[in-house]
Amino acid sequence: MEKEQVKTIRTVCPAHCGIDACGILAHVRENRVVKVEPAEFPNPKDRRICLRGLSSLDITYHPDRLKYPMKRTGDRGEGRFERISWDEALDTIAERFKDIAAKYGWPSIGWTLGGPGAGTTKFGAYLRLASLTGSTRVSAWGYGDAGLPCGSRVLFGAQFPYSFLMGSFLAGRADPEMVVVWGSNPAESQPLNMMRRIMDAKEKGALLVVIDPRYTVTAAKADQYLGVKPGTDTALALGIMHVIFQKGLQDVEFIKRHSVGPYLVRTDTGEFIRAKDLGAGDSEDYVVWDRVSNTPRPRGAAEAKPEITGAFTVNGLECKPAFQLLMDLAEIYPPQRASEITGVPAQIIARLGERIGTAGSVTFVTHMGFTRTYHGDISLRALGTVAAVTGNVDAVFRGGHLPAVLNWRPFLHADSSRPSYSRLGILQLYDAIISSKPYPVKALWFSFINFLNQCADSSKIINEIFPKLEFIVAAELFMTPTARYADILLPVCTYLEFSDLIPFSYPYVQLQQKVIEPLYESRSDVKIAAGLAERLGFSEYFDGGEEGLIDLILDSGHPSLEGITRENLEHGPMTLYQVPGTDQEIDIPFSTPSKKIEIYSEALREVGQALPVYLEPIETPLRPAGKKYPLAFIQGHSRFRTHSMFANVSSLLAMNPEPLVEINPQDAAQRNISDDVMVTVFNDRGKTTLKARVTEGVRPGVVNISQGWWIDQFEEGSVNHLTHAIINPVQEAIYEPNMHMNDVAVEVLGIP
Amino acid sequence: MKKRFGLVIDQERCIGCEACSVACMQENNSCAPLIRVKTENVDQQDTPEGRFPDLKMSFLPLLCNHCSHPPCVDVCPPGALAKREDGPVILDKEVCDGCEICIEACPFDAILYNPEKEKAEKCNLCVHRIDRGLEPFCVICCEGQAIHFGDLSDPDSEVSQILTKKEAILLENPEGVEPSVYYCPPRAPRGL
Structure with a gap:
């Protein structure tokens, strides 16, 4: 009898932002997900799940989830909050935003969002608000992801x-x-x-x-x-x-x-x-x-x-x-x-x-x-x-x-009669906040981004950026290192609790279907944005909730979406574009100025980069002798986390309990460091203390700490206490300046 | 012919991701994974052997080998362990009295002790799934598509077909136990 009460719903785990997104078959009993498994695909090779996706229940039913809206009662960063109602939270935000906009203009309010691959409507809802109010969209590319599109745009004329x-x-x-x-x-x-x-x-x-x-x-x-x-x-x-x-x-x-x-x-x-x-x-x-x-x-x-x-x-x-x-x-x-x-x-x-x-x-x-x-x-x-x-x-x-990833036009151009949004890359945002260039930014909204944990130069963020902000909102699942600095904290849903459109994994588009009602008082980002829109006078742009915004994209007339409707997506993934016969051979006109692959870029001749010239990294020490910081520090990505997500999941922590700095035996011997001892990794910007892992798996002269561990999981500091926020002006001119997480010099010392 | 369900694990395709372990714990609600992935020849997980850059690293998923003549079944005092007709060696937790004798007897170190429940725990080859025509959960969750399940007695099964095409070995085992988990060793790097 009990078995019969279990129903299955096909949804998507969008945790790995970007070109992967696994189809998930969720088993539900009385508004509780009891199991997730990899969902079927037309090609069985695409039916997959990973250890993170398998941990979906651990995230959704995590005891530490934020359960209701809160306002800060202690100092920023201290983590002291008290419960408030959604009405109070949204009224406060609307009021503060209006005040700040009256003083500094709407561009002084920035929407700081994580990767768009993590969802379409939850991203789009905030873009819509940015566009309607004429505030600032803070692009997420600069968090390490802008270098690739900068290069790809020059060579192929394409983002990817x-x-x-x-x-x-x-x-x-x-x-x-x-x-x-x-x-x-x-x-x-x-x-x-x-x-x-x-x-x-x-x-x-x-x-x-x-x-x-x-x-x-x-x-x-x-x-x-x-x-x-x-x-x-x-x-x-x-x-x-x-x-x-x-x-x-x-x-x-x-x-x-x-x-x-x-x-x-x-x-x-x-x-x-x-x-x-x-x-x-x-x-x-x-x-x-x-x-x-x-x-x-x-x-x-x-x-x-x-x-x-x-x-x-x-x-x-x-x-x-x-x-x-x-x-x-x-x-x-x-x-x-x-x-x-x-x-x-x-x-x-x-x-x-x-x-x-x-x-x-x-x-x-x-x-x-x-x-x-x-x-x-x-x-x-x-x-x-x-x-x-x-x-x-x-x-x-x-x-x-492949076609371009779904465009954001329906969100970014919600009303052509209104002034549109402004755009800043993350590193440009640093300048806007610290020195009001090109204009002041005074309030930030964080959604699905653990800004403090994941962005370069943590000390700069704590000491120069956060204090300059008059108002911080974070919509979060957990009390992350970033959430502790929020003035208003809003509890959001996990992917099992709301619907979205996921244009991945290539070449599929999939429907992330709501599997259970939101737990506690959590709300989807779309619902949160709609609540704020109502208070700012834009409620009609959020009619129909998540489904309404999904239809907005599907009805946008984008050629890659021909024949794709919400109804047929409910049955399973659809191919994002119409594949002409594989026997058809058509030259691809590249979107470069010449319409060809630009192995030579005329536009970059003035900066001496018309050809792919080799230029030394800015910091990574190539001739270590005599250098103060002789080791190159890099941040590999671990299968146990997607950026800083899953860092607090106990089943994964059981396998991979703590941050480690990987160091080659040669470098370890020179510094008298042995396996499992505590060491400090440092440079002029900061330091972090953690256990050493002496391994041949990393090149001599290089040390690696896999990224994504939360600041509080280190004995002291974190990976981004070591990184820098230096802007490469060429990248800024091409597209957007990147953070150079793998171009950092450090020294490592054992702790006596 | 009598069915003999077993596994063929292709180490060439195993990426050591441990999705099988997480999947196993979820599916069986066990205290620890009943399939665990060992990095071969080193004590430390995910660590290569050799000297940079001449390195080697391979992964070995370990679990109950579902022996044709399982020593654990023979020694279990209350008779909680049984060899099914179609291959899986299963543990009846209701009958298990937590004496741990089977743990000693297993040549593959594949039986765990759950201190909370004071009972043994082992891989049952997901019999609750295979009895419904489904594959074991670790098989469908394997990222590398390295774990193959099927009837070793049926020459047309996927597992038998792989065994005809690829070199496969058994883990070192005492004479006569006849394991039902085959391993295709990783291919040596060919160089440039």
């Missing part, structure tokens, strides 16, 4: 490089001859759903290469592991290209068809030659050197057979094809030099260049990790350039190309 670099995997094929996993650890972190594809490919014979300063679980599966020094990936890529070009292994046809490689570049200014420079007309079209007529011709000219190497003179202007300039750059990075910079043996670099150059097809699997260095955007460009010059970019639609 995934469909170009691992298109075959995304299209469900597993047929490359070789897989190069560069700077990511899909066995434990994003892109998690690629790990099965990688292993399938390996099972079919693909050679697996893993490039990482840590010997990760993914590295343990490699046929060849390259233990690169952090922040030197561009030099490695240039060394690889040196070998490819020296042996003539580049894919000339691909370079001509899909990249700016044949376009002539003036050697004096670095600008592309334009058709108008040929002396006839005013066309801005690019120009190639036609080998048949031995003359310059506009790129579109029929019959033109462009050169991609050589040096030419056009109307008295010295010029070279862009590919020749890339060759000139790679020329000065023979394997020996690349080896000295990267720490990877020269013969390995030489052999890898040869293998990539001769393999029929190579899939490059990458993510954010290696782009979290000061010049991480260039690292991504360098990797993508290796793929491009060997013809391993999916530049032809074969079912693998």
